[in-house]
Amino acid sequence: MLRYYLNRLLVGAAMLVALSLLVFVLLRLAPGDPIDAYINPNVAMSQEDMAAVRSRLGLDQPLPVQYAAWLASAARGDLGFSLQRNGDTVLGLIGERIGPTLLLMGAGLAIAIVIGIATGILGAVRRNSPTDVGLSIAAFFGISSPAFLTALVGLYVFSVLLRWAPSGGMLTPGAPFSVTDLLRHLILPALLLSIGHAALIMRYMRASLLEVLNQDYVRTARAKGVKEFWVIVKHALRNALLPVVTLIGSTIGIAVGGAIFLESVFNWPGMGLLLVNAVSTRDYPVIMGATLVVGACVIVVNILTDVAYAAVDPRIKVG
Known part of the structure; x- marks a missing residue:
């Protein structure tokens, strides 16, 4: 088993390298000159000055050399400095933002798992009943609704019309920190994030x-x-959970995409908002570093999903 997980770690590392290479190439294929993100457009610069900046940043080197230099720095834990945030380190910015993102994704997935498993059991036990039909229709709409539509409609209905939840942010500006205030800001985006996943799990x-x-x-x-209750709980449920565990692990990557849009809509100070702002300002080091960290998190979750297989079904052996 140890050899299996070591192999998975090696495969995960190779996938991270491939992901970073893909993002690097796509950024270089984007319209415009990368040097534009490094200079102040309000300050006139001669061609000699621009060439000096390009040389200092290593942008005059061939692309394989540039990528190899970045990869070597990343392997040492140095993801560089942000171009648009007064020289803040990329690792520091990620450290500030990854907590809110994990909180939002964790809450959303927890809600989705609880609701999805509970409604799935209810639908199976009451097969073809009005309850089952109603849950199936709700699941159909939940799966079909794109994240941007769910976020915008939910924001308009629950924040603008009904005023049941704050319209954005993680905490009330100027107010002292409190768990109640945090939950008030968290509940709506977490529920909206959970809709599609809960429907799929169900x-x-x-x-x-x-x-x-x-x-x-x-x-x-x-x-x-x-009794039927114990038939389901003791005999059927555990064996039925294995494909659901697989699904939950695979939805982590999808949840990242949903969280990115939700963070933009709700101004949630997480990795998604950091990435969106970095793309809009062409902050290449932040884009590369944030993508690498997000990819690493997804790969680790997939490995943990494999570990969970054996706990859910002891018949499974890996080697």
Whole structure:
């Protein structure tokens, strides 16, 4: 098993390198000269001055040399400095923003898991009933609704019209910190983030549980007089959870995309808002560093998902 996880770590490292190379190439293919992001447009500069800046930053080197230099620095934990934030380190900016993003994603996924599993079980137990049909229709709309539409509609309805939740930010400006204030700002974006994931988990949970409930050992448990509640909890649920665990692990990457848009809509001070601002200002070091950290988090979660397989189903062996 140790060899398996070491192999997964090596594959994950290779994927990170491939991801960083892809982002590097795409940034260089973007219209315009990278040097434009490094100079003040209000200050006139001669061609000699621009050439000196280009040489100092290593932009006069071939692209493979530039990428190799950045990768070597990243391997040492040095992601460079932001171009638009008075020379703040990229690692420092990420350290400030990753906490709010993890909070938002963690809350959204936790809500999605609880609601998705509960409604999936309910739909399977009451198959083809009005409850099951209603949940299936709700799941259809939840899966079909894009993140930007859900965020904008939710913001307009619950913040602008009903005024049930703040319209943006993580805390009330000027107010002392309190958990209550944080939860007031967190609940709406977390719920909106959870909608699509909860709907998907519900569909997988329902289908998986229905398949398990038709197995011979479940019918045997019922024939022995085991109550339906314990048939589901002790015999069916654990075996039905395996594809749901797989789904939850794979939705982390999708949740990153949803969180990026939600952070932009709700002005949530996380990695998504940092990335959006970096792209709009062509802050290349921040884009590269933030993408690398987000990719590393997704890969680690996928590895942890593999670890969870064995806990959910002891029949699984890896080697």
